[in-house]
Amino acid sequence: MTLRLGRPAVRLRVTFGVMAFVLSLFAGRLIMLQGVDPDSYKLAASRESAKSYILHASRGSILDRNGVPLAVSEDAVAITADPSQTRKKAKEIAEILRRKLPESSYSKLMAGLTKRNSKFQYLARQVTPKIWKEIKAELSEKKLVGVYTAEDPVRTNPNGTIAANVIGFVGAQGKGMAGLEYGLNNELSGKDGKAIYQVDSRGNRIPLANHTVAEPKPGVSAKLTLDRDLQWFAEKRIEQAVKQYQAEAGVVITMDVQSGEILAMANYPTYDPQDPGKTPAAARTNRALEQVYEPGSVQKVATLAALADAGLISLDTKLSVPGVYPVNGVRIKDHWPHGTLKMTMAGVMAKSSNVGTIMAAQTMPKAQFVDYLHKFGFGEPTGIGFPGESKGLLPPGDEWSELSRSNVAFGQGLSASAVQMAAMVNSIANGGTYAPPKLVKDYIDANGIATPAEAPPSRRVVSEDAARQVTTMMEAVTGEGGTAELARIPGYRVAGKTGTAQQVDPKAPQKGYTKWATSFAGFAPADKPRFATYVVLQNPTNGRSGGTQGGPVFRDVTSYALQKYGVPPTGVGSPKVPLSW
The missing domain is CATH 3.40.710.10 (DD-peptidase/beta-lactamase superfamily)
Structure with a gap:
């Protein structure tokens, strides 16, 4: 039996036709991106590669008439996670956090670390810098990624219960819940700022990329008449x-x-x-x-x-x-x-x-x-x-x-x-x-x-x-x-x-x-x-x-x-x- 090959000229014309069609698709898409609506596509791409952070304003202090602190905010951090990065190693990360933060719930930590369709979850609030330093060292040693921090000051009362019924207290979200902490919350709280950073595909901040920062406005302190x-x-x-x-x-x-x-x-x-x-x-x-x-x-x-x-x-x-x-x-x-x-x-x-x-x-x-x-x-x-x-x-x-x-x-x-x-x-x-x-x-x-x-x-x-x-x-x-x-x-x-x-x-x-x-x-x-x-x-x-x-x-x-x-x-x-x- 004799195998007959098609005519080369026909095959060549078909091949060129297919290639021309594919290239026309690319050209049309390029015109859409660069000519018709470039700004919207640029914005969409920017959003995909940007990550925003709340910059918490420092809360004003409550002082007695002589400047003695009755309620102040001390440095602390909130521990957060990007579940898209932590999901595969969630158990190891949760065990470290549970050991260093005994008041935390293991099940809640796991839920935050494995959350679907999310790139930001709170894991713990108002953690002292000392504890976070220990956690960070252990995560780095085991090369576990996707755990971050944000400023999250903790409210303390240096003089214990003195004037507690007057001063009141602050809740877990950093807002006044009673007393002057509640009544003066707008003045004491200040105004939070916001930072937007460019990140890579793994969610890590790109050091030399463009970023925008709206600085927080600190709250004012209240000096009371109390002695x-x-x-x-x-x-x-x-x-x-x-x-x-x-x-x-x-x-x-x-x-x-x-x-x-x-x-x-x-x-x-x-x-x-x-x-x-x-x-x-x-x-x-x-x-x-x-x-x-x-x-x-x-x-x-x-x-x-x-x-x-x-x-x-x-x-x-x-x-x-x-x-x-x-x-x-x-x-x-x-x-x-x-x-x-x-x-x-x-x-x-x-x-x-x-x-x-x-x-x-x-x-x-x-x-x-x-x-x-x-x-x-x-x-x-x-x-x-x-x-x-x-x-x-x-x-x-x-x-x-x-x-x-x-x-x-x-x-x-x-x-x-x-x-x-x-x-x-x-x-x-x-x-x-x-x-x-x-x-x-x-x-x-x-x-x-x-x-x-x-x-x-x-x-x-x-x-x-x-x-x-x-x-x-x-x-x-x-x-x-x-x-x-x-x-x-x-x-x-x-x-x-x-x-x-x-x-x-x-x-x-x-x-x-x-x-x-x-x-x-x-x-x-x-x-x-x-x-x-x-x-x-x-x-x-x-x-x-x-x-x-x-x-x-x-x-x-x-x-x-x-x-x-x-x-x-x-x-x-x-x-x-x-x-x-």
């Missing part, structure tokens, strides 16, 4: 009182009289901001601002100051005060059930007479009384800027019955926070001028430039003469025959007021008034006030007296402040005023 040392002492002292009198909770606040700056805001119970989850939520609140209650007899300071300012009472005012006084059919009692006492207004304050206070308050129109209470800050936010602050409750005057006015006069029928009560008493110490309480003193940027924090303006509430008269009445409280002799500070004149108030249990309001709050407020030196301190114990079950329970706490905390700031002793005794006639 770390005084805060520590106040916290220890209120803890001791809560335990001694078996109370549910306690608060101490100390203010600088003229500026309104809060030097101490102590809460107990408290918690560890490094491990907040192990403490009940109630212990993490800042009761000084978030909890309101009926304040009791400390309220008489505001009532008598308003009456004195309006010219309705003076130190010379005399009352015949019965032990029981009917108002709208309700019998209101003093702590002496029988007989009538002839009392001066100083005596009404010194003996904490509910009836005497009501009798005096009835001379003032309700609307005028309500106006004074608003000026003292009741029913209004303080402007301190703390998240979750309660403004308390002050019912409108047109809703008051005569019984309501009588109850409010001695501290029942309205609610207030401890800071509101401290600011009210501070107004008397400040000569009748309300200085809004301040907790943040300055904001400090990354260059160290300080900007004072904004605060509401001060306002006059009562005249200097009215404040002076009430101060004299309050000095009688700590004097002989008053209800708070235990609040005296040797060498200093002390003005004060006790409080013991019934409370409704919020967990069982249907049962009515089943709990108590005891308190003491005062300032020293009374003749030239420098510090005002307010103490409250919630539901003490081992005794119930503002003078014997709150008075000693006031004495100790205020004494500490006077000594630390070098306030000289008064040198003269308190004026002698008659309590009866």
